[in-house]
Amino acid sequence: MSRIVGIDLGTTNSLVAFVDEKTGLPRVVPDREGHTLLPSIVAFTPDGVLVGDAARRQLVRHPERTVYSVKRLMGRGYEDVNDELCYFPYKVLPCEGIVKIDLGDRAVTPPEVSAIILRALRERAEAYLGEPVEKAVVTVPAYFNDSQRQATKDAGRIAGLDVVRIVNEPTAASLAYGLHRLKEGVIAVYDLGGGTFDISLLRVEAGVFEVLATNGNTRLGGDDFDRAIVLWLLDDIRDRHGAYLGRDAEAMQELRLAAEAAKIRLSSDERTTLTIPFEAFTYHQEITRADVEGLIARLVEGTLGPCRMALADAGLAPADVDEVVLVGGSTRVPLVRRRVQEVFGRPAHSQLSADEVVALGAAVQAHILAGGITDMLLLDVTPLSLGIETLGGIVSVLIPRNTTIPTSAREMFTTSVDGQVVVDMHVVQGERELARDCRSLARFELRGIDPMPAGMPKIEVVFLIDANGILQVAAKELRTGKAASIEVKPTYGLSEADVERMVEDSFAYAEADVEARLLIEARNEADTVMTHVERALRQSGELAPADEREAIRQALEELRQARSGTDRDLIHERTTALNRATEHLAEVMMDAALKDALGSKRAAEILASRGES
Amino acid sequence: MNHFEVFGLPRKLGIDTVELQRKFYELSRRWHPDFHQAAPPAEQARALEASARLNAAYRTLRDPVARVEYLVRLEEGRAPAAATGKPKAPPDLLEEMFEIQEALAEAKAGGLDEAGRRRLAAERERLRGRFRDEEARLVGPLAAAWDAGDAAERPRTLEACRQALATRAYLRTVIDDLTEALGESQEGHVTHRRH
Known part of the structure; x- marks a missing residue:
């Protein structure tokens, strides 16, 4: 079997990992600069599509065309996300059960945006491994419902990846831990990411990772912490500067990024200062860890209820838990750690990197599927009860939550009118008694029933939840043994035809996107070099003879002209030329700097500090 | 293949759950789809089905009450469908239940005062x-009686089990109703009533 990579498609960051055949251990794939995290941000610029750090730089400049946290929109309907749309600077529109992001000249669906991130990871893995990558295990929050899982699988297909397995994030993390230290017992995995929260309880024994119960909230994460801080900052700015910035998309992005950065600093510091230069004024505020804890306390509290429910479902008391593992960037927040330790009554740890552990686990699961590991087995559960709507809108549960998957249930259907040839059914997922309070998954039409008196046909419908946690349905008329045809109308999601079209589109875009990206990269490099050279001329130009200065200016101008065009090779060529023209100036500048510093600093230190700038 | 056969067990209610778990893990290693990824589609489908059957069998047999319910159904040859209709009150509780139902109706109509609440909570x-x-009676003496009994006694034991299950189901309904009347059921999260 060919290689399968493991992908953590996160709300904030995404990663790709693989198992190193030599060591048998999973490793995260770095990009050319050595970064392992790819920010889950996609910018649709006039020059092309940007992903990751390059897209991140567009957040403030083009907030309406730079999509972040798209995971929160995956597999959801407009009414599900309506209340949080005010936080997104990009425009989200309802579209046949799902949502679309309006970019002005075109609209994209959340799976298409995720596909762009997946494709970037795929290319990263291919460049690193030097071979094509076609198969992947992709992780999702354990509490993701059927629609959200299906949307993730669609994203993989659009990216040209065969998603051989959808794995739950906390369970993936447990696999990564399992590989390092196989301590047996009951472990609790508390996973608080950028946009989602999961708690999973597992029994680890003899290489089997059996999930006992899982619970969570797919709309609770670090993003919500940032929002709480931003709301507070908005009030403070209004009080002190008399300006309300809530409707200014660029300012909101500045605030969001500043809030996120302050939150991160406050995980290690007791207090920090925010300085945000706006056009009319510069906002300056000191904020303490206690302030932020006050703002997010209610959100952190919201993760504890699901912890208790998971314990109850597993039939366990907190004292039965042998180990508590923290996963996800938001578990760095000290208040989170403190509250989790209180609930479970024991210290919680994160010995493996909270950012990387899910991707590492996905790689382990990928290796299991490829046949590379045979002594580990993951037995996961379905997080939500699956049922059908019956008379009066009441849900009849067919598969209760926390049932080990794969699992199936059979249900008999019949007709209520003489000669009826079609039977409808409505499948829902959730824990409420009324269908309208649950998540509607799909409406099915059983067709091809022979006309018979009412109540005579016996149609057996088999509902199967596969190892991905995704529902499959099959039906058979028992009297005739004929397979009834089923027409599925998913309530949320893309049709087969939609996905096909997007796969085709993505090929067309992919070609253009690669070109555009390479051009943007060339321009960025040119910009960096030009900025450095201009500064050098300004500060130390007199160190070089006049003719040399003239040659540098000439090379600079030529590069500037090339940069305004679209010939990528020409930009590269002239960037190299400019670099060469300044070699001598750089040397004499270095000498001068060394002379200046003699006696006060050692040369190596200066060289080192120069290397950083 | 019934749940007992999946594990190669006799139709008995006394099951060593530690041994059951060990066997579950062992059979999972044989059938889980993870280990059949490279197999032809037909074999993959077979593994998927076997794995789903194994999971259902384990879920039922590891729980002593679900185990009795399943056995009763199996012996009666009923299809594994949900029980129909509302469970009836056991005869010895009838009078008491009448009072509780009255109190519940009162609570629904006019709200509860402190004394009423205390009475319902105590009830x-x-x-x-x-x-x-x-x-305890079901999974203890009754289950033991089934396992020890000969063919002649079994119908009587089975009937006793059926009665105990019905009483238990009835009690759960009333307890849930009381919890609801006391306004203590958790919003947005209904506990599943196991039939």
Whole structure:
């Protein structure tokens, strides 16, 4: 079997990992600069599509065309996300059960945006491994419902990846831990990411990772912490500067990024200062860890209820838990750690990197599927009860939550009118008694029933939840043994035809996107070099003879002209030329700097500090 | 293949759950789809089905009450469908139940005063005790009687099990109703009533 990579498609960051055949251990794939995290941000610029750090730089400049946290929109309907749309600077529109992001000249669906991130990871893995990558295990929050899982699988297909397995994030993390230290017992995995929260309880024994119960909230994460801080900052700015910035998309992005950065600093510091230069004024505020804890306390509290429910479902008391593992960037927040330790009554740890552990686990699961590991087995559960709507809108549960998957249930259907040839059914997922309070998954039409008196046909419908946690349905008329045809109308999601079209589109875009990206990269490099050279001329130009200065200016101008065009090779060529023209100036500048510093600093230190700038 | 056959067990209610778990893990290693990824589609489908059957069997047999329910159904040859209709009150509880239903109706109509609340809460505690007793009788003496009994006694034991299950189901309904009347059921999260 060919290689399968493991992908953590996160709300904030995404990663790709693989198992190193030599060591048998999973490793995260770095990009050319050595970064392992790819920010889950996609910018649709006039020059092309940007992903990751390059897209991140567009957040403030083009907030309406730079999509972040798209995971929160995956597999959801407009009414599900309506209340949080005010936080997104990009425009989200309802579209046949799902949502679309309006970019002005075109609209994209959340799976298409995720596909762009997946494709970037795929290319990263291919460049690193030097071979094509076609198969992947992709992780999702354990509490993701059927629609959200299906949307993730669609994203993989659009990216040209065969998603051989959808794995739950906390369970993936447990696999990564399992590989390092196989301590047996009951472990609790508390996973608080950028946009989602999961708690999973597992029994680890003899290489089997059996999930006992899982619970969570797919709309609770670090993003919500940032929002709480931003709301507070908005009030403070209004009080002190008399300006309300809530409707200014660029300012909101500045605030969001500043809030996120302050939150991160406050995980290690007791207090920090925010300085945000706006056009009319510069906002300056000191904020303490206690302030932020006050703002997010209610959100952190919201993760504890699901912890208790998971314990109850597993039939366990907190004292039965042998180990508590923290996963996800938001578990760095000290208040989170403190509250989790209180609930479970024991210290919680994160010995493996909270950012990387899910991707590492996905790689382990990928290796299991490829046949590379045979002594580990993951037995996961379905997080939500699956049922059908019956008379009066009441849900009849067919598969209760926390049932080990794969699992199936059979249900008999019949007709209520003489000669009826079609039977409808409505499948829902959730824990409420009324269908309208649950998540509607799909409406099915059983067709091809022979006309018979009412109540005579016996149609057996088999509902199967596969190892991905995704529902499959099959039906058979028992009297005739004929397979009834089923027409599925998913309530949320893309049709087969939609996905096909997007796969085709993505090929067309992919070609253009690669070109555009390479051009943007060339321009960025040119910009960096030009900025450095201009500064050098300004500060130390007199160190070089006049003719040399003239040659540098000439090379600079030529590069500037090339940069305004679209010939990528020409930009590269002239960037190299400019670099060469300044070699001598750089040397004499270095000498001068060394002379200046003699006696006060050692040369190596200066060289080192120069290397950083 | 019934749940007992999946594990190669006789149709008995006394099951060593530690051994059952060990066997479950062993069979999972044989059938889980993870280990059949490279197999032809037909074999993959077979593994998927076997794995789903194994999971259902384990879920039922590891729980002593679900185990009795399943056995009763199996012996009666009923299809594994949900029980129909509302469970009836056991005869010895009829009078008491009448009072509780009245109190519940009152609560629904006019709200509860402090004394009424206390009475309902106390009643619920008592019924919870009765529920536990009924469960203990089911998984203890009744299950043992089934395992030890000969063919002649079995119909009687089976009937006793059926009665105990019905009483238990009835008690759960009333306890849930009381919890609802006391306004203590958790918003947005309904506990599943196991039939």
